[in-house]
Amino acid sequence: MTNGVTTPRAGRRSRDPQARRDALAAATIEIVAEVGIGRTTHRAVAARAGLPLGATTYYFPTLDALIAAALQKAADDQEADLQVWADHLRDAPDLAEALVGLVDDYMSDRRRARIEFELCLAAARDTALRPLAQDWLQGLHALLAPHVGDEAADNISALLDGTMLHLLVTGAPLNASALTAAIRTLAA
């Protein structure tokens, strides 16, 4: 049984440029989360993606462009997740409690949680990354503002970001009741 339409010969892999771009971006995110932007290299990304070194420079003109594309993809993924959050919060009987539950879930993948702060720190240094980082932060704000107003949304999003950073540093689990209470206080 020889195969159908798009299966390639053995030895050489299938041609699918878009899939390669995506795989490289996904691999880059992983590497960034693991070793940081400053130690992310073409070779580490290629190895993670299971692609040859040359693929990284074929699809992205420079390492910075590769990392920027990866961060963009991470931000897109985050925004999609926030859509799910928005749905949850809309139907939730208790906003603060529901929000803390979502945050707790989010923090169960600490590697992924680091990406946001990696982006923020990079944006603090490099103004070219600031629009992307601001959009990321604005996502949480936009989620909260309809429920609690603009200023409270500012404060709660800062509280959440600060709390998540503390969790990453301590490695401790989230203190849900304390955070819930603080959110309720700020939301009033």
Add this chain to the structure above:
Amino acid sequence: MTNGVTTPRAGRRSRDPQARRDALAAATIEIVAEVGIGRTTHRAVAARAGLPLGATTYYFPTLDALIAAALQKAADDQEADLQVWADHLRDAPDLAEALVGLVDDYMSDRRRARIEFELCLAAARDTALRPLAQDWLQGLHALLAPHVGDEAADNISALLDGTMLHLLVTGAPLNASALTAAIRTLAA
């Protein structure tokens, strides 16, 4: 007029090992704040300190040790500053307002403000750095707890760290009145 007790010959510089250690640590902090831990190199540090490359490896066995010493020094400086904060807050008529004033001052040096987050992110990845980062975060908590209690100190310190991160990303100035109001709310 030939010189006094400790002045060395020309060409070779004076011997002062402790001063060199300190100068290397100080230069390392600057480089870390500018390019991040991952892109900090022996050569950049030596150039910033105005010392030869060999000095970096003579005083610190490895690059990680040099960076760790620099972060330790930054944490010590921070703790000393927090002592000054504590004095200010003790005499302040309005805790929230005084605190926001201190934060606003602190954020006027954005390069320095980045160091805390650089340390936190490094600690999130490398557990060896966690005690140092936790001490840093705990400093703010210890400053606040006598005034507002343990749980409110947790929440306010998270709020402040999150707010400072947002400021670094946006480059915007601090919204003092909004932050003051939020602190008052959480302190109650």
Add this chain to the structure above:
DNA sequence: CCTCTTCTTGTACGTTCGTACAAGTACGAT
């Protein structure tokens, strides 16, 4: 004075990096 230890410095080694590129393969268009 001499001597030993500590510090200083320039240089060198092997590795890894970003990036370039030639040679080759696949596939749509003609």
Add this chain to the structure above:
DNA sequence: ATCGTACTTGTACGAACGTACAAGAAGAGG
């Protein structure tokens, strides 16, 4: 079928890296 473009891959190159080290200079102790 052929041709040309788009993609694939291995390899190469110069630069920068972490670290080691030899040779010398400085200052304390005798």
